[in-house]
Amino acid sequence: MGDVLAVDRLTMDFGGLRALCTVDLRVGQGEIVALIGPNGAGKTTLFNCITGIYAPAEGAIVITRPGGAPRRINGFKVSRVTELGMARTFQNIRLFPTMTVLENVMIGRHCRAHAGIRGAIIRDRATRREEEETVARSYAILCRFGLAGQADEPARSLPYGAQRRLEIARALATEPFLLLLDEPAAGMNPRETDELEELILRIRTEEGISILLIEHDMRIVMSISDRIVVLDHGEKIAEGTAAEIRENPIVVKAYLGEDFHAPA
Template sequence: MESVLDIKQLTMDFGGLRALDHIDLDVKAGEIAALIGPNGAGKTTFFNCVTGIYKPTEGDMFICPPGKKRERINGLKPNQVTEKGMARTFQNIRLFQNMTVLENVMMGRHCRMRAGIPGAILRNRATREEEQRVVEESYAILKKIGLAEFVNEFAKNLPYGAQRRLEIARAMATEPFLLLLDEPAAGMNNQETKELDELILRIRSEEKISILLIEHDMKLVMSLSDRIFVMDYGRKIAQGTPEEIKNNPAVIKAYLGEDIDA
């Protein structure tokens, strides 16, 4: 199957610290892949490199959106990466607090809209129609994610779990082919995690979006992912299906430490 995201030998140095050490990773079309590892392993750094927030020291990053040509995305700005069709969420929620829920989702549509300053001032037909269309599409996304009841609420007033889902809604509004979720279940209770599980599966099956997620909740990772990549100290130490990862000695060592009795 075709890879939508293909990372080759990605390396990132912060001064003398090597945060990422020649990482190879790929996400296939329609796949849910997970990136796991102990705290400080470099998972979020990896996301930041892929989405253009950091400039990697070495390595190549390619994307291949379904039905389009394969493309190198090194050196693109974060907004250009999003425009190409990779959307992300953040580990610590980064919503636009003082905007309404609907506006937050409409922001995601920004890069798919064309209206400029003259259009905004003159409010010509094209702008009005675009605006109306975006409002409706955004509301449809909110409905799908289950946030329709909060449309006009300020984002900061939402309950925690809803804020996490709103971040996903905003990312989905950018019409991505690949969604990068950074610890989507962090701080959620069991019920919320279960809902998230269903939501992610639904996003894949209904929207045909591939997903790469960072997560610490092993139950969620094992049940959701098709393939898992494990990182430790900036290196990739294992990759494979959930079954393979569960029984991989290197992974167990990274998580639990060396077994003294053995």
């Protein structure tokens, strides 16, 4: 089984502060890996390093498209990383608020289209066809996410849960093989969380997309993750299945709390 993402001894400093210290992380093909840890543990920093927003001080980030060759992506531009097949959502929702829901997803398809300025002005057949395809595919994604009815509404007018879903839809539009979700269940009510859980599992089974997620909602983490990685103070303190993590005394002490009783 090949790893789609392999992070090796990643270290990241902000001035004198060591945010990440020799962190190893692997995500296998079709795997759902959860990244948990207390606030300030370096989870989002790790995401930002992987997606190219930060340039790590040391270590290697290697991604492998299923069936492709491994590629070291340290120092790549954010847009280039996305182009290579990794997409993300943000902890605090970052949609394009005044653009319509459909347009938001169409932006996700930007890197899979090619029309340039000349094409935009002349609007030749290839450009028109590409544009139609972009609309069709984006609309199909909205259908799958139950957002088709609001396609022409501005993204900011959507309710919170729908905005989160739209962010995932937009990320999927870039045709990733690895999806990074930063606290997708934050601020959701239990029903929305259940829907989200189902959605994530569906993305994995239907498209074989691997998923790396940061999440504080232990219910969802324990039920969907194949593997859980625990960070604390920038270091990986544990890794294992849900059952192993639940029993791990270090993790319980650092994060879960002494009286943590995982739901069955």
